[in-house]
Every structure is written in structure tokens, then in C-alpha cells.
Amino acid sequence: MPITASERGVFAIAPTPFHDDGALDRTSLDRLTDFYLQSGVSGITVLGQLGEAPKLEHAEAVDVASRVVARAGVPVVVGVSAPGFAAMRALAGEVMDAGAAGVMIAPPNSLRTDDQIIAYYRNAAQAIGPDIPFVIQDYPLTFSVVMAPKVIRAITEENPNCVMLKHEDWPGLEKISALRGFEAEGSMRRLSILCGNGGLFLDFEPERGADGAMTGYCFPDMLVELVQLAARGEREAAHDLFDAHLPLLRYEQQPGAGLAVRKYVFMRRGILASEAQRRPSAPLSPTAREEVDFLLARLAGKDKRAELPTG
Template sequence: MTISRTENGVYSIAPTPFTPDGSVDYTSIDRMVDFYTQAGVTGLTVLGVLGEAPKLTQEESVEIASRIITRADFPVIVGVSAPGFAAMKSLSGAVMDAGAAGVMIAPLRTLRTDDQITNYYRNASQAVGTDTPFVIQDFPLTFSVEMSVSVIARIANENANAVMLKHEDWPGLEKISALRALEEDGAMPRLSILCGNGGSFLDFETERGADGAMTGYCFPDTLVELVGLAGKGERDAAHDLFDAHLPLLRYEQQPGVGLAVRKYVFQRRGVLDYDAQRAPAGKLTDTARQEVDYLLDRLARRDSRAANLPK
């Protein structure tokens, strides 16, 4: 069960649950996978930026990924980004052996020119193995690496195992249209395009040709419904649902606080036992928690999924 260029739907970015002392919370991991199953997601992406991957040891990364893969009945993509190709190769081999559906690779922050970016992905493709499908992570707001449409096309043309783009450029709607135009003209192979940024532009991204979402908003069931409505051409219903969630979605997208919000809401939804992050990490202030509670109360008037959440 490996990913291909035709993937669509919602691949949720999963957080890594921790206990207050920083230990991995495997009980919550099991409950979290069950929650995503009930939410109807197409798949999961684990050990990404918001999975706190840099704070994990190699052994923990493999154990967490393996635990999730074993429990899930859907494809699991594993982030294997690393400063060097040796670590990337080791982690990729271990998680693919455990049953991962593919891996996700972010660019090094030092990459600046088009040739540096394409050379990096060519080497990364070799490191993970050309039979291992991988996701190109295009997130300039975090990685400070600007991938033009032509660079993404080069990566797709040069690496048969580059099958998906995690699109998080901002603004990025025109980028989706340009990529689909190149595909239509035969200038590049098709890539599955799944969008991030918490779903901030998902209402229009699907209309521009995106295949769905790969993000970690605290209501993944909403993203599943939204992508489904868009796929059926129910434009107004999709936008109405998006509009109802936009205030909370926007709040969760704040740099530096988004993961804390997400884990707090997941705790309130009964997914996680704790909203803890592994150090170093920020915490929600009492005021911020009250603001999130207020947004949930307002959302509950329009979406019952936010109603009656214990505090």
C-alpha cells in the first residue's frame, strides 16, 4: 500500500503525543489513530514539523511510526527529513520495512538556487531508494526555500518516485494552477497535490486543482467533509463549512502557538490525555486557552462536533 501520483482526500498531519514529563504517550497514540479512522481520513502523515520530529531520537521515530502503521488501516507517510542523507536513508529504510506508504522530504534551509534544490532532491531520491515514493514538501514560510513551478516540474521529471507535493506556499493558488497547466501540456508528470497551512485556503485550493489536504487542523473530520463537498461540486456548502471553521483555523495557524492550540483542542475532544509538548516548547497562556474555548463555543452553534467538549 504505497502512495502514487493519483492520491486524493485528506492526509492528516498527526502530532506526537507526550506525557507531562516528556515521555512518548503510546496510549494516546493508539486513541489518536482510532480517532483519525473515525474521522474518515484517507491517510496520516507522521513525524513532520508539527510531529516534533527533531525532538525525537532515531529509535523513538521508528517505534512511533511503526506503532501507528500497525494500528492504522490506511496509508501512513513518514517524514524522514534530516541534515544528512545517511540518517535519511536509515530512517526511510526502517519505516518502509515497517509498512509505511511513502516518505516526506523537506529541503535543507541552506538551499538557495534552483540547481541546489533539484540536486538535493535527486540525492534524496537515491538515499531513500528509487522504489520508495516520496512527497516534496514545499513550505517556504518555515524552510526559507523558494521552489518555483519550474523547479517542482524538474524534480518531478527527474525522479520517478516523486509522486506528491505537499503544497504550503503562500500565496499559492496561482502555483497550483500553473502546475496543473504544465501537466496538461505534458511538460511534467502528474503530481498528487495535497495542501497544508492548516487548510487556510483549502476552499479555493480544491477549485484550483488540488487533490485534497495534508495538514493538521484540530477538526480533521471537517476537512474530510469539505474535500468531499468540493469533489461533488457542492461549492456553496463547502464554503459555508469552511467559513464556520475559519476563526478557529486562523487562530491555530499562528506561528509558534499552532501546535499548542491543536493539542489543547485534541485533549478537549478526548483524543489526547495531555496537551504536552516535548521541551523546548511553548505553552498556551490562560488567556489563550480562554480564547480557544470561546472560539469552540461559537463554532458549536454551527457545527455540533465542537459542542459539549469537556474542559
């Protein structure tokens, strides 16, 4: 079923697994999909910012999305951001035909004014067609495009197939409150708000009105538990769980290093066969691996999920 504005929970952002030689690792992709389902996610997002989508050929991108869709049994959102609308339209059409639940669109970094941003999403929505629900990816720290709450409201109101915001502004808690304020006063229809940034602010985001997370932290099972605790109003337990993971969350969220950390931990957890990235890439140094292992060992004292095999 297509995604709607009522989506809640955790949509895991999936890395794309590769063999050491750079070829797609479909076996690890299947294992990763199964792991996300076992973790209790509400959905999966592929070909996102850390899915190395620009390093994939078109056929490979369709292959990855189709394989996850066929196996998942939960909504799958596919990143279709592209330099031109023709490529975006082609990928969106093929993955939706394969059973995807929606697509995610990031703004190009050339946009500067509010009018330019609103016009871009108007044109993107027309390009993919009115029947394909889409997610706004709001990540100014990476895309250098700043969307004020009123801009997101304008995009939402102008495009009925806009159903979700992947919120990654930083700081961004006041933006969530502003958007929910628009909804409360009736000037904006409801929009599902799922938050990114590796989960770095997920301790307070649900309290501000976020519906959950759409991110790729290497313990998605923890993210699911945290969102559930917050939904039940178990604030102290939610913050205790977050605090236990914060050192690793912070380490994983380093710009330029996060994907390497994430893939390394997934390999340590037995999910990926290799931590390989396609070139250009920035692999972890031996010292960085030791630091991640140290953080995992410390985390294991508070969360048994971090107890991993040695060696």
C-alpha cells in the same frame, strides 16, 4: 501499498502525543489514530513539521511510525527530513520495512538557487532508493526555500519515485494552477497535490486542482467533509463549512502557537490525555486557552462537532 500520484482526500498530519513528563504517550497515539480513521481520512502523516520529529530519538521515531502503521489500515507517510542523507536513509528504510507507504522530505534552509534545490532532491531520492515513493514538502514560510513551479516540475520529471507535493506556499493558488497547467500541456506527469497551512486556503485549493489536504487542523473530520463537498461540486456548502471554521483555523495557524492550540483542542476533544510538548516548547497561556474555548463555543453553534464537555 505505496502511495502513488493518484492519491486524493485528506492525509492527516499527526502530532506526537507526550505525557506531562515528556515520555511518549502510546495510548493517546492509538486513540489519535483511531480518531483519524473514524474521521474518514485517506491517509496519515507522522513525524511532520508539527510532529516534533527533531525532539525524538531515532528509535522513538521508528516506534511512532511503526505503531501508527500497524493500527491505521490506510497509507502512512513518514517525515524523514534530516541534516544528512545517512540519517534520512536509515529512517526511511526502517519505516518502509515496517509498512509505511512513503516518506516526506523537506529541503534544508541552506538551499538558495533552483539548481541547488533540484540537486538536493536528486541526491535525496538516490539516498532513500528508487523503490521508496516520496513527497516534496514545499513550505517556504518555514524552510525559507522558494520552489518555483518549474523547479517542482524538474524534480518530478527527474525522479520517478516523486509522487506527491505537500503544497504550503503562501500565496500559493497560482502555483497549483501552474502545475496543473504543466500537466495539461504534457510537460509534466501527474503529481498528487495535497495542501497544508492548517487548511487555511482549502476553500479554493480544490477548485485550483488540489487533490485534497495534508494538514493537521484539529477538526480533520471537517477537512474530510470539505474535500468531499468540493469533489461533488457543492461549492456553496463547502464554503459555508469553511467559513464556520475559519476563526479557529486562523487562530491555530499562528506561527509558533499552532501546535499548542492543536494539542489543546485534541485534549479537549478527549483524544490526547495531555497537551504536553517536548522542550523546547511554547505552551498556551491561560488567556490563550480561554480564547480557544471561546472560539470552540462559537463554532459549536454552527458545527455540532465542536460541542465539547465543559470543565
